Amino acid sequence: MFKQIKMKKITIAIDGFSSCGKSTMAKRLAAQLGYVYVDTGAMYRAVTLYALQQGFIDNDAFDKQALVEALPQVLVSFTSDGGVLLNNTRVDELIRGVQVSAWVSEVSSIKEVRQQMVQLQRGMGQNKGVVMDGRDIGTVVFPDAELKVFVTADAKVRAQRRYDEWQAKGVEVNFEEVLKNVQERDYLDQHRAESPLVQAADAVVLDNSFMSREEQQDWLMQQVNNVCKE
Numbered sequence: 001m002f003k004q005i006k007m008k009k010i011t012i013a014i015d016g017f018s019s020c021g022k023s024t025m026a027k028r029l030a031a032q033l034g035y036v037y038v039d040t041g042a043m044y045r046a047v048t049l050y051a052l053q054q055g056f057i058d059n060d061a062f063d064k065q066a067l068v069e070a071l072p073q074v075l076v077s078f079t080s081d082g083g084v085l086l087n088n089t090r091v092d093e094l095i096r097g098v099q100v101s102a103w104v105s106e107v108s109s110i111k112e113v114r115q116q117m118v119q120l121q122r123g124m125g126q127n128k129g130v131v132m133d134g135r136d137i138g139t140v141v142f143p144d145a146e147l148k149v150f151v152t153a154d155a156k157v158r159a160q161r162r163y164d165e166w167q168a169k170g171v172e173v174n175f176e177e178v179l180k181n182v183q184e185r186d187y188l189d190q191h192r193a194e195s196p197l198v199q200a201a202d203a204v205v206l207d208n209s210f211m212s213r214e215e216q217q218d219w220l221m222q223q224v225n226n227v228c229k230e
């Protein structure tokens with residue numbers, strides 16, 4: 001009989017700036033470890049889509065109170081293959097749209113929205129064996145996570161990555177505008193009143209400005225191994 005070596009399951013929190021490639025690396029890490037992956041940004045995006053669909057956001061007016069009152073009717077969940085469900089309808093594509101992207105910072109700054117999402121996220125990670133990415137996972141959602149990674153990269157490098165993505169899709173964009181947008185989002189994420197983006201004191205920092213995807217995965221696995229053998 002082979003002796004089965006069982007590695008303990010841990011909670012992995014991956015936080016950091018937008019356009020750092022957090023989701024891609026978190027998804028890959030979860031697949032490598034056989035863990036559940038939770039993209040919390042997608043959850044805030046789904047709530048934003050709901051607000052748009054219900055007409056709570058209309059042109060430049062946002063009826064926040066109406067959204068707060070409707071929150072008990074907003075059900076956000078994931079399919080086993082990582083799809084995002086809003087009230088049982090798959091919305092993976094819709095939550096990446098321009099309107100959702102334009103309003104999600106505003107929606108994710110509402111206290112009641114955050115409370116509901118954090119409660120859901122804690123439920124999704126209660127059995128450990130989870131990789132969750134976002135802005136407040138290591139500080140608010142799972143302050144006791146065994147591994148916390150804070151991802152950062154030079155703003156110009158992130159803007160270039162975004163610019164290249166748009167170009168690849170055939171969308172003409174101006175680099176300076178993309179950079180400005182990245183810097184604005186950084187500012188909003190770091191300065192909002194509710195759960196701003198801050199590095200947890202016990203997080204390990206990953207600056208991936210000049211790292212390949214493979215180098216990042218190796219670095220992450222190294223961190224997991226360090227924690228699991230402690």
Ligand code: DC
Pocket residue numbers: 018019040041042044045104105108109133134135136137189
């Ligand atoms: O990671 P993303 O770009 O899909 O996130 C969308 C928005 O949601 C972004 O403005 C930051 C916000 N967010 C948040 O406030 N807290 C999280 N845990 C995840 C995302």
